[in-house]
Amino acid sequence: MNTSAFFEKRVGWTKYTMLLVLLVISFILDLIISIPTLTTTPKLGGIRGTSSVQVPSSDRIGMERVEIGIGIGASEGCMWYGKDDRQxxxxxxxxxxxxxxxxxxKQNVTKHFPDGQIMATCHINTALQAxxxxxxxxxxxxAGLLPFTMILLPITVFMSIFSAISLLIASGQVAYHLKYSIPSFELQWGINSILPFVVVFLQLVLSIYIGTLRCMMRKKNPPPPDMTDEVRLEERPRDNTLG
Known part of the structure; x- marks a missing residue:
């Protein structure tokens, strides 16, 4: 009996497919968190603050207010000035x-802006999830890859928790600084501030379920590949019709 046949007998391809789909979903969510998204979809970023500044009008007569914005993600930062300018x-x-x-x-937005290097854990977690x-x-x-998965998965869960907390701390620091800065900013939390905790939940469920399946498989180890033919011959029903 080869490894895949043994896996099919002890676990079943239906359960395996379901777990694989959940793993792929958690990996995609991790990828969305770690890749740059502010440039294309600002609402996916961790946090975004908007405010306005008073500048000379385009006709140089009087002053006008222009909307500005600052966005922070796990791997990037963006600034908006008006409707068209973006860096x-x-x-x-x-x-x-x-x-x-x-x-x-008299602004203090740039004087004590927090460092976001703690969010590097998001990229480490994405690599582990892959x-x-x-x-x-x-x-x-x-043979041997499933036990390796069981060793690596708890490490990934721990890293996911640490990554989610790190992202929350970094976003909280940015939010506090923007809200009470001069000028103050109105905050908009992006989807990426919620996704890390969804990933943690999925990975916890997967680690418990896959660990249970692994314990079930330990009850009987697969026979060596070179014994396959002999086992099949022994299990074949004998024909007793001939004397």
Missing amino acids: CRYTLSFQPSSEFLHLPP MVTTSFIFGPFF
Whole structure:
């Protein structure tokens, strides 16, 4: 009996497919969190703050107010000035520009802006999730990969929890700074501030379920591949019709 046949007998392809789909979903969510999204879909970012500044009008007569914005994600930071001007940088230590945003001289937005390097854990977690998903895909066909998945999955769960907390702390620091800065910003929380906790929940369910299946498989180990033919011959019913 080969590894895949043994897996089918002890686990079943229906359960395996369901677990694989959940693993792929959690990996996709991790990927959405870690890749740059503010440039295309600002609402996916971790947090975004909007405010307005008073600048000379285009006709140089009087003053006008222009809307500005600052957005922070796990791997980037963006600034908006008006409707058309935008600057995005792919970095973990994003710092907004007072010149680009036309901030007033008494502003303190850029003076103590928090460093977002703690959000590097999102990228580490995405890499671990990719390894877990890959090992589980080939687990039924190669002996030893499923135990490797069971070792790596709890580490990934722990890293997901740490990543979610790190993202929450970094976003909270940015939110506090923007809300009470000069000028103050109105905050808009993005979808990426919720997705890490969805990933943690999925991974906890998967680790418990896959661990249970692994314990079921330990009750009987698959026979060596070279014994396959002998086992099949022994299990074949004998023909006793001939004397």
